Amino acid sequence: MLGRRISFFLILISALLMFSGIYIEYDIYQQEEDYFITTKKSYYQLFNDNKDPIEELSLSQIEKVEAEVKKINRHDEEKGQLINEIGELKKYFILKEEINNSFPNKILNSTVDLNTISEIEENYSDLLPKYQKYFEADLVEIKNQKSTIDGVLLEIDELFVDLEKTNLKENVTKDQVESVRGKLSLLKQQDLVENKNNELNNAINILNIREEEARKSREEKIRNAWVILNVPYISQNNNNVLNGCEAASLLMGLQYKGYLQSMTLQQYALDMPKSKNNNAYEGFTHDIFGLDPMTITHWIAPNALAEFGRNSSSNQNVIDGTGYSLDDLDNEILNNNPVVIYATSYFKTPKEWIEGAPRNLHVLLLTGYNKITQEQIVTDPWTQVNGKNKWYLSKSQLETIYNAVGKKSVIIR
Numbered sequence: 001m002l003g004r005r006i007s008f009f010l011i012l013i014s015a016l017l018m019f020s021g022i023y024i025e026y027d028i029y030q031q032e033e034d035y036f037i038t039t040k041k042s043y044y045q046l047f048n049d050n051k052d053p054i055e056e057l058s059l060s061q062i063e064k065v066e067a068e069v070k071k072i073n074r075h076d077e078e079k080g081q082l083i084n085e086i087g088e089l090k091k092y093f094i095l096k097e098e099i100n101n102s103f104p105n106k107i108l109n110s111t112v113d114l115n116t117i118s119e120i121e122e123n124y125s126d127l128l129p130k131y132q133k134y135f136e137a138d139l140v141e142i143k144n145q146k147s148t149i150d151g152v153l154l155e156i157d158e159l160f161v162d163l164e165k166t167n168l169k170e171n172v173t174k175d176q177v178e179s180v181r182g183k184l185s186l187l188k189q190q191d192l193v194e195n196k197n198n199e200l201n202n203a204i205n206i207l208n209i210r211e212e213e214a215r216k217s218r219e220e221k222i223r224n225a226w227v228i229l230n231v232p233y234i235s236q237n238n239n240n241v242l243n244g245c246e247a248a249s250l251l252m253g254l255q256y257k258g259y260l261q262s263m264t265l266q267q268y269a270l271d272m273p274k275s276k277n278n279n280a281y282e283g284f285t286h287d288i289f290g291l292d293p294m295t296i297t298h299w300i301a302p303n304a305l306a307e308f309g310r311n312s313s314s315n316q317n318v319i320d321g322t323g324y325s326l327d328d329l330d331n332e333i334l335n336n337n338p339v340v341i342y343a344t345s346y347f348k349t350p351k352e353w354i355e356g357a358p359r360n361l362h363v364l365l366l367t368g369y370n371k372i373t374q375e376q377i378v379t380d381p382w383t384q385v386n387g388k389n390k391w392y393l394s395k396s397q398l399e400t401i402y403n404a405v406g407k408k409s410v411i412i413r
Contacts, residue, residue, distance in 0.1 A: 032073050039068045043082060046089065052134075053092060062090050092131040095123045099138055106138070108145040110192040117146060149187060155180045156196055165199045168206045177203045221372060228368040228377060229338050231256040235383040239265040243288045243298040246340065247272055248381035249365040250309050250318075253338035253412035259313035272300065273308055280304065280356055297357040305340065306410045317413035324409055326399040330369045330376075332411050339366040341378065342408035343401045347393065350404050358405065364391075366409075 042065045048054050066086045072079045098120060102112045120142070124135055159177065161167045181200050187193050232255050236248040247269045254260050260268070273283035280301040287298055300308075302320045309318035321329065321339065329339045342363050344350055350358035367390075368377025374395040383389050402409075 036072050036075050036078075039065070039072060040078075040082070042068060043086065053089065057093060059090070059093055059097075062086060062093060066090070088128050088131065091123065091127055092134070095120070095127065095131075095135065098123065099135060099142070103138060103142055106141065107188045108142055108149070110149065110189040112142075112146065114146070117142060145188065149189065149192065152180065152183050152187060153196070155183065156199060159203055165202060168203055168210075172203065172207070174204065174207050177207065222370060225372040226368060226370045227334050227336075229256060229333065229336065231338055231365065231367050231379060233379065233389055234265050234381060235389070236265065236381040238383055241265050241269045241289055242291050243286070244269045245363040245381050246284075246300050246305050247288065249340045249363050249379075250305060250410065250412070252365050252379065252381070253340060253410075254309060254313050254315060254318075256338055257315065257412055259315050268312070271308075271312060273304065275300075275304075278355060285355060295354075295359070297354050297359050297361050299357050299361055299363070301356070302340075302342065302408045302410050309410065309412065315412070319411050319413070321409035321411040323407050324411070325407070326376075326395065326402055329366055329409060329411070330371075330395075332413075333366060333369045334371075335413075337411055337413045339412070340364075340410035341366045341398075341402060342405045343378075343398070344405065347391070347397060347401045350401070361405065 046054060046057060046061060046065065066083070069079060069082045069086060072082075102109055102116060102120065121139065124132060124139055127135075156165075159168060159172050159180065161169055177200055181197065184193055184196050184200070231252045234248045234252050234255075236242065236244040239248075241247060244265060248265055251260060251263060251265060251268050255263070269288050272288060274288075275283035275285050278285040280299050281304055283304055284300040285298060286293070286296060291298075302322045306318050306320040310316050321332075329341065332339050340363060342361065344358060344360045345362040348360060350360065352359040362380075362382070364381065365379040366376065367379045369375070376391075376393045376395055376398045378391045378393060378398065380389050380391055
């Protein structure tokens, strides 16, 4: 009887031990299952309802979940899949951080170089398509901004001959500099804009200095290009020889060449040959001293005036220059020869031709020429009220009137 009881107890104890072992094993299994489910939830919490990575995602969150996944038992296949997905998420996050650092607020850092962009492109290529979509637009914009930056910087570099940006190329203009400045102003990289604007300001300063030097150089060249004959001045109206513009101009020219130094205009006008039948090609017509009649031209033609100049001064190099171009007359000025030139009062259009000359005929002395500016100096024997007795004219203006009057002149050599 006692043996049976002992056997029963042994069987009971064995059963209890077996049951306890099964219970413990089940409990461990259940704990692992709960841990697996909780860990998966932790992973899914890294995404929002649209299955996009959460905005506030951090690397420590990813690595924490990664560490939890590695502790999963039994679910080897799912565990391996989760580890792979976490690895892809980590690559997404690292690229996101890299882009945020290089491209904050969608503005590419001005210091980012092509190597950095190449690394970003490589990391992008290594992502799964589901993660690439988040960076496609950014990558395009990064490359566009970089290309624009490099293009502007190259244009700035090409303005200078040195890396220090202190020496500007010779052919650079202000328009080129301002064109580059306009492109620079469109860049989003304000630090770069400010820095490079300083370089462009330096370029403008260099150009301003060059312009000032060029201006001074040109002014000096223009001054040196003047040929001015400092003829003695004789006024027809102040000497009461009111129609004596030919006589005064001729006498000024002759005295400049050293002839008739003591001759007065009054006497010279009296000595001038007169035409009895008012033929200007024979002598002076009408009244050389008075204005009447004002409706008729009082004058002497170049051939008669040149002959009078030769006879009165013994200078046989006083010649009729009728038909000479203004270029020819300028060459005479360059050779130190003043020229009596037939024009009009105030260089107005010739009008009312009477007895072979316009009623507003006026004769002056060509005494200066500038081959650079093409300006002419004409000494006027009729003294203005304000004392003015010289005209500075453009060559084209004088040439128009000179040609219109018939290219009449007397050259005093």
